[in-house]
Amino acid sequence: xxxxxxxxxxxxxxxxxxxxxxxxxxxxxxxxxxxxxxxxxxxxxxxxxxxxxxxxxxxxxxxxxxxxxxxxxxxxxxxxxxxxxxxxxxxxxxxxxxxxxxxxxxxxxxxxxxxx
Amino acid sequence: xxxxxxxxxxxxxxxxxxxxxxxxxxxxxxxxxxxxxxxxxxxxxxxxxxxxxxxxxxxxxxxxxxxxxxxxxxxxxxxxxxxxxxxxxxxxxxxxxxxxxxxxxxxxxxxxxxxx
Numbered sequence: 423x424x425x426x427x428x429x430x431x432x433x434x435x436x437x438x439x440x441x442x443x444x445x446x447x448x449x450x451x452x453x454x455x456x457x458x459x460x461x462x463x464x465x466x467x468x469x470x471x472x473x474x475x476x477x478x479x480x481x482x483x484x485x486x487x488x489x490x491x492x493x494x495x496x497x498x499x500x501x502x503x504x505x506x507x508x509x510x511x512x513x514x515x516x517x518x519x520x521x522x523x524x525x526x527x528x529x530x531x532x533x534x535x536x537x538x
Numbered sequence: 539x540x541x542x543x544x545x546x547x548x549x550x551x552x553x554x555x556x557x558x559x560x561x562x563x564x565x566x567x568x569x570x571x572x573x574x575x576x577x578x579x580x581x582x583x584x585x586x587x588x589x590x591x592x593x594x595x596x597x598x599x600x601x602x603x604x605x606x607x608x609x610x611x612x613x614x615x616x617x618x619x620x621x622x623x624x625x626x627x628x629x630x631x632x633x634x635x636x637x638x639x640x641x642x643x644x645x646x647x648x649x650x651x652x653x654x
Contacts, residue, residue: 458645465542465629465647466581511580515643525571525583525597526631526643 424449428512428529435502436537443497443532445486445512453514455479455488455495456526460509469497469510507536540565542632542646543612550652557617557624559649563632570613571643572605575627587613620653627651 428445435441447453454473458466470479475490486497495512512529543562551557563570569588573581586594587607598605602620607613617624627650631643 466645468642468644471642525573525586525594527583528580530580
């Protein structure tokens with residue numbers, strides 16, 4: 423079956439530090455890959471996505487590249503801010519399902535803490 | 539365009555009572571997904587519905603849990619005879635039929651169920 427593994431947290435960084443959160447996946451076919459962010463007490467918000475190999479998703483200074491050869495989708499940001507403190511989830515959806523079938527498979531989440 | 543709406547945001551039930559969680563998808567979305575987030579864990583897929591149809595309920599516990607998405611009105615996740623282990627955040631997501639666009643799900647703010 424499908425699975426997503428991401429680095430465990432919490433990850434604590436100082437403001438303006440470089441961020442990497444690792445994510446690897448196991449899936450059949452050609453899945454789409456996502457990063458979601460969850461702020462305290464809120465639901466998940468889509469941060470970025472990539473739908474095929476070598477695609478780079480980017481948003482709000484965050485980037486992730488879909489690497490099929492290493493089955494990875496690592497999240498990076500060059501200079502983090504205190505407001506980036508949240509829980510980040512890597513997720514995949516099956517690539518061979520027509521019509522939007524099936525749910526997303528999520529990693530366990532990485533709690534990111536940015537200190538001023 | 540209003541986002542995915544869930545209510546109530548917080549729900550407290552005693553053991554043995556019933557819990558009903560409601561989800562109104564985004565306008566124009568005909569696919570609804572329910573996920574459960576246990577403390578310190580990622581989201582787990584429960585069920586996927588279209589109007590009047592359950593498409594995939596592979597993540598639903600076999601007993602006490604049911605879901606529906608009627609022709610009119612919100613989707614309902616129903617938990618009968620709740621137990622303490624049902625305490626969790628329950629998230630609803632919706633999507634248009636757009637798997638060709640990479641299958642993006644939009645999440646609601648969640649319902650936090652506490653069983654006492």
